[in-house]
Amino acid sequence: xxxxxxxxxxxxxxxxxxxxxxxxxxxxxxxxxxxxxxxxxxxxxxxxxxxxxxxxxxxxxxxxxxxxxxxxxxxxxxxxxxxxxxxxxxxxxxxxxxxxxxxxxxxxxxxxxxxxxxxxxxxxxxxxxxxxxxxxxxxxxxxxxxxxxxxxxxxxxxxxxxxxxxxxxxxxxxxxxxxxx
DNA sequence: GGAACGATCTGC
DNA sequence: CAGATCGTTCCC
Numbered sequence: 001x002x003x004x005x006x007x008x009x010x011x012x013x014x015x016x017x018x019x020x021x022x023x024x025x026x027x028x029x030x031x032x033x034x035x036x037x038x039x040x041x042x043x044x045x046x047x048x049x050x051x052x053x054x055x056x057x058x059x060x061x062x063x064x065x066x067x068x069x070x071x072x073x074x075x076x077x078x079x080x081x082x083x084x085x086x087x088x089x090x091x092x093x094x095x096x097x098x099x100x101x102x103x104x105x106x107x108x109x110x111x112x113x114x115x116x117x118x119x120x121x122x123x124x125x126x127x128x129x130x131x132x133x134x135x136x137x138x139x140x141x142x143x144x145x146x147x148x149x150x151x152x153x154x155x156x157x158x159x160x161x162x163x164x165x166x167x168x169x170x171x172x173x174x175x176x177x178x179x180x181x
Numbered sequence: 182g183g184a185a186c187g188a189t190c191t192g193c
Numbered sequence: 194c195a196g197a198t199c200g201t202t203c204c205c
Binding site for chain 1: 197198199200201202203
Binding site: 040042048049050072074075076077078080082095097121122123124164165166167168 | 186187188189190
């Protein structure tokens with residue numbers, strides 16, 4: 001199958017159901033391409049979500065249409081990237097937690113200042129791909145600088161499932177999904 | 182107006 | 194294991 005930008009309609013379901021279907025899709029910025037291998041689901045009725053207490057200037061993109069990129073600053077230092085899911089008004093998204101580098105590895109190494117551990121964390125992958133807060137709100141279904149691409153690789157039949165990490169509320173909700181191995 | 186708290190990463 | 198580092202949110 002020829003690589004195509006992701007079908008926005010496939011993002012309209014509930015965040016925890018959509019999240020595992022995003023595994024093995026490609027995130028593209030310029031020459032840099034990474035395969036999504038770990039994600040977490042967040043939604044508005046979820047105390048761990050940025051949207052739990054309603055819309056604010058920071059999280060407004062999460063209340064917009066699906067297929068857009070929600071970027072935020074974490075711990076005052078890192079940028080993290082989410083794919084907005086559900087219909088407008090839902091306040092749901094899928095956090096991209098890890099990528100496997102596919103192309104543009106030299107550029108990723110240069111941005112990261114190291115040769116390994118390029119994109120195995122939500123802050124690391126944004127640095128590797130050059131995703132910043134300036135990309136908040138861009139349409140991943142195109143046209144735009146950052147794209148979500150389906151190259152025909154299916155998601156794993158049985159993803160690894162577990163609790164989300166780095167949060168203090170909703171810690172028992174198993175909405176973290178990974179490609180096995 | 183101010184203080185507390187992170188959906189993290191790195192180096193010690 | 195603790196420091197870095199700063200925007201967002203909430204409370205006074």
